[in-house]
Amino acid sequence: xxxxxxxxEALNIQEGKTATLTCxxxxxxxxxLQWYRQDPGRGPxxxxxxxxxxxxxxxxxxxxxxxxxxxxSLFHITASQPADSATYLCALxxxxxxxxxxxxxxxxxxxx
Amino acid sequence: DTAVSQTPKYLVTQMGNDKSxxxxxxxxxxxxxxxxQDSKKFLKIMFSYNNKELxxxxxxxxxxxxxxxxxxxxxxHINSLELGDSAVYxxxxxxxxxxxTGELFFGEGSRLTVL
Numbered sequence: 677x678x679x680x681x682x683x684x685e686a687l688n689i690q691e692g693k694t695a696t697l698t699c700x701x702x703x704x705x706x707x708x709l710q711w712y713r714q715d716p717g718r719g720p721x722x723x724x725x726x727x728x729x730x731x732x733x734x735x736x737x738x739x740x741x742x743x744x745x746x747x748x749s750l751f752h753i754t755a756s757q758p759a760d761s762a763t764y765l766c767a768l769x770x771x772x773x774x775x776x777x778x779x780x781x782x783x784x785x786x787x788x
Numbered sequence: 789d790t791a792v793s794q795t796p797k798y799l800v801t802q803m804g805n806d807k808s809x810x811x812x813x814x815x816x817x818x819x820x821x822x823x824x825q826d827s828k829k830f831l832k833i834m835f836s837y838n839n840k841e842l843x844x845x846x847x848x849x850x851x852x853x854x855x856x857x858x859x860x861x862x863x864x865h866i867n868s869l870e871l872g873d874s875a876v877y878x879x880x881x882x883x884x885x886x887x888x889t890g891e892l893f894f895g896e897g898s899r900l901t902v903l
Binding site: 712717781 | 792823826829831832833838844858880891892893894895897
């Protein structure tokens with residue numbers, strides 16, 4: 677069966693350091709992968725999308741990599757700030773027509 | 789202006805009751821969704837409508853009935869509520885299938901508590 681796995685343990689990191697989150701998947705051949713941020717009591721907010729033919733994508737302090745051989749995406753927050761504290765979700769859609777499936781998310785806590 | 793709005797934000801009710809959650813989007817999207825987020829924070833798709841037509845119907849008890857009166861609205865009605873229905877229900881919308889990045893725009897969620 678199809679599975680999306682994210683580290684369930686919270687990632688505690690000091691302000692200014694780089695946070696790295698992992699998203700592994702099995703039995704998928706996704707056309708693209710998305711990352712969302714979710715704050716407590718709020719709905720997820722879209723951050724970045726990376727396509728299967730892209731190795732890396734950047735947006736401000738965020739960087740996403742996509743390795744279709746390893747079936748893995750890494751999400752980096754550089755120069756992390758306390759305001760980056762949230763849960764980060766990865767999501768896969770096999771193609772533009774398929775349903776978007778989410779991982780369980782990884783909580784990031786950035787301390788000053 | 790809120791892009792995807794859902795009401796009510798909180799809903800506390802007794803087992804066996806029937807309740808509805810409403811959702812509206814002003815983004816002009818053709819596709820709308822209902823997701824359920826349980827206590828373990830796992831987001832699971834329930835339904836998807838494209839231009840008022842049901843296109844995704846996951847394995848959800850038939851006590852849950854979505855209804856889309858037009859492409860800007862998607863409501864969720866739940867009959868005979870059970871304790872296990874307690875969760876946060878998120879409405880979302882996206883551009884038409886096959887167009888754009890397929891990113892989802894979520895509402896703020898409706899927290900349902902069944903006593």
